[in-house]
Amino acid sequence: MTASEVHLPVSIPELLELLKRNPQLLLFAGGTGILREKGSRFIDLPPSIALLDNVAELRTVTRTERYVELGSGLRLSEILSFKQGTIAPILREAIAGIANPVIRNLATLGGNLACRERFMDSWSALACLDALLEIREPSGSHWMNVNRLIGETGKPALPPVMVISRIRVPVDSWPFILVRKLGQAGWPGDDTWTFAALAKIDKGYLVDLRLAMGGRCGLRFPELDSRLEGSSLPLGTKEVVALVADYREAAWELDPDAALPFSRMADLALGKLR
Amino acid sequence: MIVNFILNGEDVSLRARSGDRLIDILRDSFGLHAAKADCRKGTCGKCLVVMDGRLVPACMVLAFKVRGREVITIEGFVQTDEYKDVAEGIREVGLETCGFCDAGVILAIASAIEGQTRPDRTEIIEALSSVQCRCTDPETTLRAALAAADAKDRRLYARDRK
Amino acid sequence: MHEGLAWPQNGADSAIALSDIVMDGLVNVAHVRAPAPHGRIRALKSPTLPSGYLMITAKDIPGAQFLPGLDSKIPLLASGTFCWKGEPVALIVGPDPNIVAELAATASVEWEELPALLDGSGSPSSSVVARRSFSLGDVDEACNQATTLLEDTWRSSTLEHWYSEPQGAIAWSTQGRVIVRTATQWPSHVRECVAAALGADLARIRVIPTLLGVHLDGKIWYPSMLACHAALASRAAGKPARVLFTREEDFLYSPKGARVIISSRAALDSQGRLSAIDARITLDIGAGVAFARAMLVEAGTAMIGAWNCPNLRIEAVAVTTNTPPAGAFAGLGAAHAFFAAGALATRLAEAIDEDPISWMSDQVLSRGMAHPSGEALRVELPVRSIGGRVAAASDFRRRHASYELLRKRGTAAGIQKGIGYAFAFQSDGIFASDDPGDNYSMEAVLDKDLKLSIASTCAPPDGGISSLWRGEAARILSLPLEDIIIIPPDTDLAPPSGPGIRSRSISVSGRLVTRVCQAIRKRRFRDPLPIPAKASARVERGLTWTETGMQGSPFMNAAWAAAVVEVEINSFTGETRPTGLWLCIDGGHILSTEKAAKSLRAASLDALWASAGEEVMFESGGVLHSGYYSYSHGTRKSLVPVAIEFIDPDRATPPRGIGELPFHCIPAAFLSAASQALGAPITSLPLHTEAKLRARSEP
């Protein structure tokens, strides 16, 4: 039961300075991810913690014509309370499926994306949207496509010492969206996955298709997504069956346990489009 | 560490360890026993409290996160008119509980009906999904929430007419 | 249960939660636990204990080392050997609950591995602790002659009770006596165990129960164990001592609902009649529990059921394994077999294209026929009437046929629907011979101020039942409700009684309420006030199934239920959504249909959720730790419409226990519904996502 030193930074530069001095510093946003799998009375924490609650820049919302930028410290329930049209419906749906209303009153979007063990529920929706993350490191900052969070083994690959400050989410409209959680309800476990799909249809043609699934690994296959682009609707059964088989194959390569859920969901999404 | 916060309207201060959970602080240091420490994983809702106006599980809030905030427990909430609406709803439908999840159920019903517009069945079910209870029939709890919404409407109407 | 919202404040009332009790100088107790499923203890190394902290091992127990009054031999603290991963080996006692937990985790047990049996399915003879067998006719011949023969293996996994409050106990000494507080279904047993552990006189021990809430039979005997731990700790520390599990600890180490495997064979003759049932039931009770034999007999009796079947062979064994204790769950064993028996009956009916409800009603014993025990049925069983009512209420036949059709056609959206039916009974009078705790007592006094107090340690587990007792007393004595006081089930204030199981607080104690009140009524205008009355009763024996044979009828005072469950399964995602549940109950006189319906609805959803996904997973003999976080016992998001009908609830019969009926019939109906939806026989509970996905053909 060691005591921890708790820092209360009020700005990102201050936070980065703390991180530079102590790369082991634990960033504490809502805490709902950090406290997972800790059911004992007392919680043993690392020696140094930075509570993100007072960093105002992490709580801003900026809107342009093409995208909305969400501060990573926004709580999930706050994002859900934005008026209709502020954020992409697919992201709203994914967030609404996370935990329960009282956890969403604490949990932040940044904490959801910064999980290092698995891809949490907002990721697949953001991956379909090709959202960007602003990554701030002591050495500098850059924007990164959420799809690039998939490391070589399929697991999340985040820079070791960094702050996710903003999430840039495109706002263009998608007539077809699908979000499904698979596996046991409750805390996301080894066999739970979140699948998301987006499609655009123009004059009876499929013009854009994006499928993603997150769980213990992340799955997104843009080359396969583009295979049926330009096809007229309804899609041909043969093409769909072949594409589903290829999704399955690609998922199998990454994680054999992901193959069945991913191909089923691809089948569901394409079936709905058909 | 010293933790200062507002508890049920009063400034309080105590010495706590960073790894102490708010639920244990409330129960052990302030003798507020209505909210229970049960699952300690954010799913059962028996530890719910209102923190800065939002309903949160007190088992998922650590001591350092409470500093400077305002916390209302069910013991504080019973002083409000909103509580009376919920109590009326519960009495009306005859919801009987073992007492273990009362704090969670009452605050979850209150949060379901707190908005400007009257919640529908789905919204109430969603709000009540934060509390898991073995003993009661969920349909009766749902009806209690609807009855509480009626009680709230009646109270506001009476107030506006005055 | 108390009505409305006045949650208990600190005080000595029985509605207080154990965790709410505050006492000066209270010390806390944590368990040092066995590190593996089976081993010999070579040494137990205490951590360095700060001042004010101490460790207790088996050799510090002044009295009995084992819990008395149970049919398994369960040590208070393991010594010499340990038999399951997590078994208590020592207690660490001290003021800070966090520090005792940390010290217990750092204590080390030096041990030597012994061969461990983690799976009871093979049931090697050395692990069989109880056995019941029964046979009638010639099963093998009937199977040879059968025109339809179904063979299957049914499984139901370990179940978690998730009662209102995690287990625990507080004990302290005052004026030469030991006071114990714990949430228990059996206060008299707690008292007996604590007295035995301390080597003290029974009269020196007082048990004042705390809030019980819904327990699903998870608090029959384990509170006695923890009460002994608290009493030992209090004795050693000279202070009040508390054992209080966190929910996580409770999930990992408290007794669970037992696992069961049933291998079955069932045959139909050329006219589609049930001609043989051949079943082997293996009940895995882990490291041992209370009522193992009673459970076995209930499970066997459920498998025999009410069928008019000339050839029967039932072999039921309880096996111990090196896994956590596992026993009762919402009843003593009947639910452990009804799930398979009911689903099997549907499979048989469907195999010959018969409507399950009509076919089952046709296969049931009629009045005058003999139960396999030899006892003739004196009344008609209500199976046909409850089946007919629930079929009509749910529109079963039309839905069943149309879901069959839809499934064959296949729907584009991947939503498959299914509907299932099952019936079952709940009987209080099934005995394995010398079952403990079947004696119940009650005392009542009509005071000078015309207030009636009723005392029994077979406590009403909730406000619903205590208000039924009060209602009954008010009716008999024509007293206002508020003048009837139910005394808390405190062992100093109420006579000893058997456990609050099998709805006995309604069936047995309910009858005792009637008897004490009638006794007072007789003397009311003759004798001066106060008028006391006492009554006690043994549970009436219906069926007794010993090692040598079976006698009597399980249907005496039985309540009956028929259930229809409808489910929707998304074959793409495996998502299962029960969409409707209909129950028809024949439970004799129902004291309050409104209260009964409320508690049956809650129990029905518990039974449904337990079937549809709640699961306790294991890893190397212990409960899988991470499983605690993925476990969820259902949320209101899955609120299902439940329709309940009672048959003739006002008739003048004694009240019967009905509380377990949902657990007896809903899992079977659910299995049949899920099987229809998936187009594949489902034989395991709970239903896994994996099973759902695999059951559908590949895309």
Ligand SMILES: Cc1cc2nc3c(=O)[nH]c(=O)nc-3n(C[C@H](O)[C@H](O)[C@H](O)COP(=O)(O)OP(=O)(O)OC[C@H]3O[C@@H](n4cnc5c(N)ncnc54)[C@H](O)[C@@H]3O)c2cc1C
């Ligand atoms: C009961 C329960 C149910 C849950 N169910 C779901 C579910 O259904 N779906 C789901 O997706 N999740 C679920 N979660 C997990 C969790 O609530 C969410 O992932 C949540 O969004 C995490 O956010 P947080 O603010 O609480 O993160 P925290 O717990 O504060 O942090 C999580 C991790 O992210 C890091 N971090 C936080 N913010 C930043 C930042 N800005 N920059 C860099 N690193 C950062 C932290 O250091 C930590 O490593 C559940 C949790 C609980 C307790």
Ligand code: FES
């Ligand atoms: S104890 Fe906090 S949600 Fe269960």
Ligand code: FES
């Ligand atoms: S836990 Fe008992 S009423 Fe909810």
